[in-house]
Amino acid sequence: MTLNSADALFADRLAQRLPPDSLRAPEPRYLAEPRDRVQGQAGILALPRSAQDVSAILDEASRARVPVVPYGGGTGLVGGQVMPDGPLPLVLSLERMAAIRAVYPEENVLVAEAGAILADVQAAAREAGRLYPLSLASEGSCRIGGTLGSNAGGVNVLRYGTARELCLGLEAVLPDGRIWNGLTRLRKDNTGYDLRDLLIGSEGTLGVITAAALKLAPLPAAMGTALIVVPSPEAALALLALARAMVGEAVSAFELISGMGLHFLAETLPDLRQPWPAPPEWCVLVDLGLPRGLDPAEVLEDLFGEALEQGLASDGLIAQSQAQAMDFWNLREHIPEANRRIGSVSSHDISLPLGAVPDFIAAAPQALARLGAFRINCFGHLGDGNLHYNVFPAQGVARGVHDGVRDEVRRLVYDLVHRMGGSISAEHGIGRDKVNDLERYGDPVKLAAMRSIKAALDPQGILNPGAVLDTG
Amino acid sequence: MTLNSADALFADRLAQRLPPDSLRAPEPRYLAEPRDRVQGQAGILALPRSAQDVSAILDEASRARVPVVPYGGGTGLVGGQVMPDGPLPLVLSLERMAAIRAVYPEENVLVAEAGAILADVQAAAREAGRLYPLSLASEGSCRIGGTLGSNAGGVNVLRYGTARELCLGLEAVLPDGRIWNGLTRLRKDNTGYDLRDLLIGSEGTLGVITAAALKLAPLPAAMGTALIVVPSPEAALALLALARAMVGEAVSAFELISGMGLHFLAETLPDLRQPWPAPPEWCVLVDLGLPRGLDPAEVLEDLFGEALEQGLASDGLIAQSQAQAMDFWNLREHIPEANRRIGSVSSHDISLPLGAVPDFIAAAPQALARLGAFRINCFGHLGDGNLHYNVFPAQGVARGVHDGVRDEVRRLVYDLVHRMGGSISAEHGIGRDKVNDLERYGDPVKLAAMRSIKAALDPQGILNPGAVLDTG
Incomplete structure (x- = not known):
């Protein structure tokens, strides 16, 4: 189905159905995305104030067959919010509907x-x-x-x-x-x-x-935070099971951090307080949100004690204050920034069945080694089987050196994930960046059903064309 | 779209694609449902052993345009599992795929x-x-x-x-x-x-x-159960909030039981142990599943103590043994059986925004009173805003007396639920029993989208025709 550009004529017609100042030319920030890989085209920016405004916009757009790109905070990491080619889109930002x-x-x-x-x-x-x-x-x-x-x-x-x-x-x-x-x-x-x-x-x-x-x-009655050194990803998973056997749902977060991640932080953000002089190979950041009657420090000490006994931990720090807990979380939350400063060859937001996580972490570097000498920063939401598996050049080497194998790196990681029953997008989505990957790895029956549903609900194909599905 | 009966010719053709003994005439139990309101028609019963068998069945049925009724345990309460009219269906029971x-x-x-x-x-x-x-x-x-x-x-x-x-x-x-x-x-x-x-x-x-x-x-480290008398549904909700402020997700169940429910149990199942000689107007059954380090009896005593102080409870029993906890649960679980023995005029599985539950419980009996002298047994999953709101004749009165107002009772209850932002089906579904109600109370845009999706995924309309949507 051919779509038409959001041109001046369309803008004029639409303006008549909307309050004043609802339309303008999009500033550059609406056409960029955080990883600077895709550049959006400048069509019209619409800033509705109500569901009725949005209704009028979509009604006009569907009559005129004008593509519409819904726009939130612009923070998506897979290019779902920018349309790089085809007819000029109407960018529909919901920012004025913020109540x-x-x-x-x-x-x-x-x-x-x-x-x-x-x-x-x-x-x-x-x-x-x-x-x-x-x-x-x-x-x-x-x-x-x-x-x-x-x-x-x-x-x-x-x-x-x-x-x-x-x-x-x-x-x-x-x-x-x-x-x-x-x-x-x-x-x-x-x-x-x-x-x-x-x-x-x-x-x-x-x-x-x-x-x-x-x-x-x-709100949990009390919070507790600890950073625990584990001998391996297997041990980290066993530690999670131990924590959940003790306190059930009260385990609010369980994040895996690699030694490489701490190295990257030291290299790029030297002012961040590091917990250990020499980063351990693996550690986990644990947050507990406990019911009344349980003391976080005591529970974490019990957990750490049992973990030590079972060989699931070798060192650990229990936050003694809210400030120290924030220091621990600061480390975790700055890893993406450190990664950006180092500059990845390829980044992967993947998930695996929990039991396959250690195998994947063991197998992937070996497989990648034949494509180059990489540094790998593997971190993320271990409790969800969700790893951010990011591949970087060796220290001092420019990422451009690996330009020729970038696609192979990506393919290799996704092939392995797929073979292990995992997903090529755990939490970031498909956007435009992974449309081809979804075609490759997705279940063909599901893809066909998705196309049927898209055609049923959006027969003109005006909503975010090119995202998620290749409908061209 | 016209559908065809699952006739002998169809059965013969299908039999060639399935292992022996995959097809037979359905026994009466496949054509009945628990409330004896709908009688299914006897077409063919298919008993697949694998997804491949199911695939062959649906492939043949879609070619021949034969209706297929998926069949689980037959326990559904809205007639979704029996097709009372139209061409003879193939009943597809999954009972052999039970691994x-x-x-x-x-x-x-x-x-x-x-x-x-x-x-x-x-x-x-x-x-x-x-x-x-x-x-x-x-x-x-x-x-x-x-x-x-x-x-x-x-x-x-x-x-x-x-x-x-x-x-x-x-x-x-x-x-x-x-x-x-x-x-x-x-x-x-x-x-x-x-x-x-x-x-x-x-x-x-x-x-x-x-x-x-x-x-x-x-598994929670420890379980605790209590039956607590509350002065009102408002108090019950406040008690739930108190319990969740104390132990968060550890509140596993929070069931509302009415005095009428306990009366019905005494009337129809006199051997069941009753906790109080005279049933209170309202009580709640609370299950806690606690983390290690918390003692259920202590937590429940704390909860009960605070509830007493705040006027949210007036009496209570904390189960002292697994057996006593089971006695409490036995009461709750026999309420549906007691209801069946009394014989309802009309039963409603509804949900409401939590805050609207007390208003509904106050308003509905007043509104119903103009249709007759009813007894109401209102019970259910209070924490989910899900009430089983069942209307019965007065003691000694046959339900048949109210046959003339049954539809009005239903309409009145659903109108009130709808006005209060609730749902006419909380957990039982639409089946065939509530298709007209969904047309009446459902959002028209959602209904249109549902029809589009149904047409996209099942263009022949062979799967469970007449259930959920009126597609005729």
Whole structure:
């Protein structure tokens, strides 16, 4: 199906259906993405103030067959938010729909518009004595609509689930402009197909989320944080099982950090306080959020003691203050920045069945070695089987040296992940960056079903064309 | 689209593609449902042994345009499993695909075929030192495929979620016979549209689930159970908030029981041990599953003490033994049986925003009073806002007396639920019983999207015709 550019004529027609100042030319930041790999084209930027505005925009766009790129905080890492070629798109930013519409502390529910910044939602929840648990590196700038469109993950998925599992209801506009009012605050609602979860994770290709009812959680009575040196990834997994046998869901986060990650931090961010003079090969960052009656320091000491006994740990630091806990988390949270400064050959957001994680970590470097002398920074959400498996040049070597094998590196990592029953995108999504990979590794029956669903809900193909599916 | 009966010719052709003894005439039990409201027609019963068998069946059925009714344990309460009219269907029972294919205790994952009985899955998990938390009245006979097809709920949803939230991956056969291999054990997998959640809860109208990878949980270190008398539903909700502020997710179940429910038990099942000589108006049954280091009796005493102080409780019993805990649960679990023996005028599986539950409980009896002198047994999963709101004749009055107002009773209850932002089906689904209700109360944009999706994935309309959607 041929699409048309969002030209001046289209802009004029659309402007008549929207309040003043709803349209303008997009500034460069709307056309860039964090990894600077894809450059978007300058069409029109639309800044709706209501679901009705979004409805008018999609109605006009579907009549005119103009591509629409839904835009949240612009923090996506797979190019889902920028359209580099084809007809000029309308970029639909939800930033003016940023209200927290309501908080229901007694229901553990918060209703936010799609343009609300994640950190603002977290703050509103906390103000009401509750927790909105979604937490990720870009929380200061990413927006709720984007976290849902991409089914964002982060550090607390182990306990609280991904963005999908934290959503009760949606208000969304379908490609033809109809508004679906599915903004319920219900914990259980078995009335028909799960349109909510179909839109969540569809990366703006099936509908535009305008508001969401989000699940809150009670604030844990006490928090505890520890950094524990483990002899191996196997030991890290056994330590996680031990922790969960002791305190169940109270394990809020369980992050794997490699010695290479600590080296990278020392190399690029020397002012960050490092816990050990010589980085251990592996350590884990554990967060516990405990019920009343349990003392975090005691529980962590028990855990560490048993881990020592069972050979699952060799050293460890239990945070003695909130400040020290933040120091530990600072390390973890600066790893992506250190990675950017080093400059990767290829980065991979992958997941594996938990039991296959150690095998993968053992096998991948051996396989990669035949393509070059790489440094590997493998870190991430171990409890979810989600590794950020990033491949870098040797120290002092420019990444450009490996330009010729970049695609092979990627292929090799994904081949191995696929053979082990894993996923080539754990939490970042497909965007435009992984469309070909999804065609290669995805189940063909699922892909065919996806195409059928896309054609059924967006027959003109106007929503985020080129993202997720190659529909060309 | 006209469908054809599963006749002898069709059976002959299909038999050639299946192992011997895969087809026979359905016994009466496949044509009945627990509430004896709908009588199914006798077409062919197919008993596949593998996903390949299911594939052959759906391939032939789609070529011949023969309706197929997926059949689990037959325990559904909304008639989704029996087709009362139209061409004779093929009833597709998954009962021979009942294997537990694998258990991965270290991953907290179990892979079961769709025909596995829920209780067998629970037992296999427990044998591996883990918990499969889905727990409901029919667990001894319902099958995993049915629990997923209907997104079953039950008593532990508050802590662990519905069947949907307990599923990681699916193997399923689409209406044209293609097998989707989505049986991953991954906690995170953002590779395209959420086909899994689209099939879950679609009540066999979009595909036939043949196997599932299920989430297990660690067994809590200690369990505690209490039955607490509360002055009102508001107080019950405040008590729940208090419990969750104390121990967070460790509140595994929080069930509301009405004095009428206890009366019904005394009337119909006099051998059941009752906790109080005169039933209180409201009580709650609380289950805690605690981490190591917390003593259930102590925590429950603390909770009860604070509740007394805040006026949220007036009496209470903390189970002193496993046997006593089972006595308490026996009461709760026999309420549906007592209801059956009394004989309801109309039964409603509804959900409400938590904050609206007390208002609903106050308003509904007043509204119903103008239709007759009813007894109401309101009970259920309070923590989920899910009430089983069942309306009975006055003592000594035959239910037939109210035949003339049955539809009005239903309409009145659903109107009120709808006005309060609730759902007319919390956990039982739509089946055939609530198709008209869904048309009446469902969001029209969602209904249109559902029809588009149904047409896209099942263009012939062979899968469970007449269930969920009126596609005629």
